[in-house]
Amino acid sequence: MATKPSSYENIVNTAARLFIVQGYHATGLNQIISESGSPKGSLYYYFPNGKEELALECIKRANLFVQDQLRDSFAPIADPVLAVQSLLRRLAEEAADCKYKEPMPIGYWASAETAAVSEALRMASQTAFEDWQNIYAEKLLAAGFNKSKAAELGLLLVSMIEGAMLLMITLRDNKPLLTLSAHIPVLLRKE
Amino acid sequence: MATKPSSYENIVNTAARLFIVQGYHATGLNQIISESGSPKGSLYYYFPNGKEELALECIKRANLFVQDQLRDSFAPIADPVLAVQSLLRRLAEEAADCKYKEPMPIGYWASAETAAVSEALRMASQTAFEDWQNIYAEKLLAAGFNKSKAAELGLLLVSMIEGAMLLMITLRDNKPLLTLSAHIPVLLRKE
DNA sequence: GTCTATACATGGATAGAC
């Protein structure tokens, strides 16, 4: 499904970056084409439906990017508690490195900001959240949790991490994410 | 600090509603004045610095509104676990009632969306989060938690609830909030 | 203090040359 021309890639990459940093409505097509170097004609050649279609592609990519991130963090660590903590520490470090300028999660610009205006974008975010939930759930399933408990905790993890990221961006401090990390053992206790 | 004229109130009330439903950048001043009935001149009379100043007032009000909501929910219930659960159920019901059309928390439109563009709005959101954290912490302190533990759990509660609300809006389902509620006893265990 | 008209920039989108 990958398209080769570099013009396409340039547009998608800069659009994704700008949406993440500034938000959906704050990012104009003019800025995207200006920063990408590609002309506006190319944008509408690749995305005949304009901004919404471009954003949809960005959400799908962000979804896959996070999935890779999750699998990378989880693969080498069997214990789900340690695996999740390793992920959270990684996210906290990355956020501090970019000085909290990049609200990585798609939740804010793609779903909160567009839920009222574009059903397609909202649904793409929903799919992403469900995909991530499933990855968490699989990890918990493999560790001996039953299916419904694993699904429930997966949902909880997705929502808690999104919330911690929002506070992290607002407070410009990764303490929310690290505090969450500290409480993961209690949350994922099999009891 | 309350200003009397109804024109002022009309503008602030409709602006607050539109920011909450649509987001900051998606809401234009033209729409605000059109829906409020008041003319544009009044808006700039009361808010000489335009949109940003108006949004700032909306954030401050939203902050106070949530504070009242928290105190109302907490006052009649001594046990912090039951008090928080009562709050979460109330939020879940309200969200379902408006069919998930109103992302009440200020976090999305006021901080995620504006952190890159307005330091004043980001700081107002930060203040709100800190105020709420303190209310949670006081409740926990009164229940016997020590000061640092109470502050830590207060931060965690704010971030978890914001995250659950984001998922609730995206999935159009209050399960994330109810799932969080189910795990409050584990989180707030004094152990 | 209230309201209208208008200015100027930027938004998304399109047509058509090359």
Add this chain to the structure above:
DNA sequence: GTCTATCCATGTATAGAC
């Protein structure tokens, strides 16, 4: 397929009559 010029709506902001 690439690029430019342009259209129209909407954005924020201001001037000035009443």
